[in-house]
Amino acid sequence: MNIKKSIVTRVRLAFLAICLFAFAIIYKVGYIQFKDGDRWREIANEKRFHYQPLPATRGNIYSDDDRIMATSLPFYRVAFDPTIAKEDVFDKGVDSLAIYLAQFFGDRSENYYRQKIKNARAAGRRYVRLNGQLINYQDKKLMNQWPIFRAGKNKGGVIFEKIDRRFLPFGSLARRTIGFINEDKNGAGLEYSFNRHLAGKDGEALFERMAGGNKPINDGTEVKPMPGFDIQTTIDINLQDVAESALRRALTINDAAHGCVILMEVSTGRIKAIANLGRAGEGVYVEDYNYAVGNQGRTEPGSTFKLASMMALLEETDLTLEDSVDTGVGSARIGGAVKTDTHGYGKITLQEVFEKSSNVGVAKLIQETFEKDPQKYVDYLHKFGLHQPLGFQMNGEAIPFIKTPKDKSWSRPSLSTMAIGYELKISPLQTLAFYNAVANNGVKVQPIIVKSIKRADDVLEQFEAKVLNPKICSEETLVQLKAMMEGVVENGTGKNVRSKDYKVAGKTGTARKVINGKYTRTYSTSFVGYFPADQPKYSCIVIIDSPRKNAQYGGDVAAPVFRELADKAYAQDLAIHKPMVRRPAGVHPKIPVLHAGSQEDITLLCNKLGVSAHPENPSEDWVRVDTNRHSVSLKPIKINDLQVPDVSDMTLRDALALLGNRGLKVRAIGLGRVESQSIPPGEPIQKGNIITITLSKHGATRKPATGTPANAIARAR
Structure with a gap:
């Protein structure tokens, strides 16, 4: 009996404790609701409403002739506040709206959209994202005419959330040069290097946190974003297209690992084309890295570096191009290491040493001249600016490596080995800048790829190439160097770039690759030079790395790419064409049968036939031809992208x-x-x-x- 009584007492005490605890909870809820209600509601509102950034529209990237290379296009997500529309407007339009949504997006039935909208309205939800797909501006205009939506944002409840997407009108053309920037503000190319100009300044607006997303609250406190500035590059779209297609073709034919091309104006330093392609699969090449500028493209240049060695030699000595050197049977021990040539040339002149790209000849000359003081040779390389970066406008420029006698890796053979382009590393852009200085009468300029920062038509900042060295060497040395490079094309290893229309000066290169610390039979082939040689307008370098087919030399692999790009640049630049020879009176060229077509093709044909062509507007793409006894006149065809063009008389x-x-x-x-x-x-x-x-x-x-x-x-x- 006592046990039963004890149990009942315990149960009663437990029940009493539970009641007291429940009462305490009710009291606390009431206290929070009524006594501290205002404070907690204020905190809830602070959590529910918050300011978030409104991304600015990114600036455009333009080519040299104002064609858009990268732009931001507006896209939209479609959301809806179903509680805003009046009852009659909602009931009358919800069925039709559901049909439109189902037909437009094509992923759900009309019944799905009808129930989704009705359930949200019944639940008092003020934000519903109708579909995750993005729509363009034209679709947005179309949707604004749909039932309920046509009442507008304030009366119909439709919400279009703007999202910018980067668009490249020319597709993959110059994609790596244009580059990218991700959400973490990391990237590459112009997008990354000029992000502070392109990005603009974000705005700010009040948003309400809701299930499914954040709804913007237009309360008048929002700060509008400021769009980014535009940048205008020096890139010529037509030459860029030729550079990429010629490079891709050469890489495919030779089954090479990667390659790059740079075309630059001699006097201005403006880069007109820059292409970088790497193997992504069998016969597939994409712009995966900027080999022309970055560290992965920094390699031992091989024979193209012999120009620097010859420049140092001619500056230090009184030698002339007619002086000779004995290269023997094609192999010789120089400075403690064996140097070899592809053939035994015997006793040849300095001109022939360069034309034939004799390793023995160059190494022997440099060793004999600087053996007692190798630092003097290195000092010349420093004077030429080959030891330091160019300060290029794009991030990621490689830092050159020029060995000095103080380096631990310096050995007895280092001097003669450096003379022929080994035991040092520079990038293709740095090599081109050096050759460009010779073409530019000794003035070394800094290459540039962006010439201005703009807002609409207002130029905010202008860029010009800086002079890095006003005189890279003496006038006498320049004359001899130019003669040597012209000889390479006329008589030596660069015959594949020779043209009957204009003169080219340059140098081939074939450098053995180091793999696992050892030199292999894998090569980096190159050609670098300028044209027209008598009045240089453009300089160009082509690198084809690790060709695996039969051709292994720069003159066979890289030179054809140079020739194709040079032909295109020469054809479209009428200012560098040679003047027509005056014909005797009464003798006139036969005028070809021309009607209408591409101005570029017709101009090229006239130039080939020696017919004077007079374009009314050189920038027009399409023209009609009027002929007379002596010349043709090119009249522009006005093209409207929204109207059918007149193609009469065209091919x-x-x-x-x-x-x-x-x-x-x-x-x-x-x-x-x-x-x-x-x-x-x-x-x-x-x-x-x-x-x-x-x-x-x-x-x-x-x-x-x-x-x-x-x-x-x-x-x-």
Whole structure:
């Protein structure tokens, strides 16, 4: 009985404790709700509402002729506040809105969207993200006409959250040079190097935290973002295209590891094209790294460095190009190490040493001249500026390595080995800047790739190439160096770049690669030089690394890329063409049959045939030709991207390019030049429509093109 009583007492005490605890909880809830309610509601609001940044629109990157290379396009996420619309507006439009959403996004049924919107309204949710897909500006305009949405943001509840996406109009062209920047502010190329100009200044706005996302609160306190500045590069899109395509072709043909090309204006230091491609798979090459500028491209240059050695030699001695040196049978021990040539040349002149790229000849000359004081040779390299970076505008420029006698790795053979481009490392851009100085009459300029910072048409900052060395060597040495480089192309290892239209000066290079600390039979091939040699306008370097096919020398692998790019640069730059030779009276060139087409192609044809061509506007892409007895006149064809162009008198190739690039499907009948087109010029373009062009050997009669509208043809088919 006592046990039972004890148990009942314990149960009662436990029940009493629970009741007291429950009462305490109720009291505390009531205290918080009524006594401290205002304070906690204020804290909740502080947590619920917060300011967050509004990203600024990033500035554009332009080519030399103001074509956009990178821009930011606006995209939008679609969200909705279903509680805003009035009852009649909501009930009348929700079914139609659900149908539009289902048809547009195509991922869910109309019933899904209807229930999602209705359930959110019933639950009082003020923010619903309707779909995660991004839409463009045209889609946004379309959606603004949909039921409920057409009432606007304040009455209909539609919310378009703007998100900028970077867009490259030329696709992969110069992609690595343009570069990128990620969310952590790390990146590469121009996007990273000029981020402080391009990024702009973020704004700020009040947002409300809600399930599914943050809803913007337009209370008038928001700070609008300031868009970034634009940068204008020195890049020529046409030359960039040729550089990349020629480089990719050479890499593929030779099954090489990677390569780079740089084309630069001699006097201004402006880079007109820079291409970098690395192997991503069998026969596939992409812009994976900036080999032209960065550390991975910094290598032992090999024979292209012999120009620096010859410059030091000529500055130090009274030797001339007619003086000779005995290179023996093609192999000799010099400075404690064996140097070899591809052939035994015997006794040859300094001119021939450079033309034939004799390792024995250069090493022997440098060893005999500087053996007693090798530091003097190194001092010359420092004077030429080969020991320090150029201060290039893009981040990541490699730091050159020029060994000195004080280095622990210096040995007896180091002097003769450095003379032929080994035991030192420099980047392709640094090599080009040195050659460019010779072409520029001894003035070494800093290469640049960005020439201005702009906001719209206002130039905020202008960049010009700095003079790094006003006179890299004496005038007498320059004359001899230029003669040596011209000889390489006319008589030596660089014959593959020789042109009948203009003179080229340069040097080939074939450097053995070091793998696991040992020199191998894998090579880095190169060609560097300038043109026209008599009045230098452009300098260029081409590197093809580790070719695995039969060709292994710079003159066979890299030189053809140089030639292709040089031909293109020469063809489009009329200012460097040689003046026409005056013909005797009564003798006139035969004027070719020309009608209409690409101004670049027609100008090149006229130059080849010796016909004087007079463009009314050199910047126009498409022209018509008027001929007389002595010359042709190129009249621009006005092209409107929204209207069908006039392709009469054009070749099929030109007509296909002009019409196809504007979204029209072309059907051609006949051969020759365009005589008529089914959609008259000036009609609005409807992408996907079919246009029929009739060709004949006689071309058009110059009457306005007429015919059946393209949509009628489409129906007939």
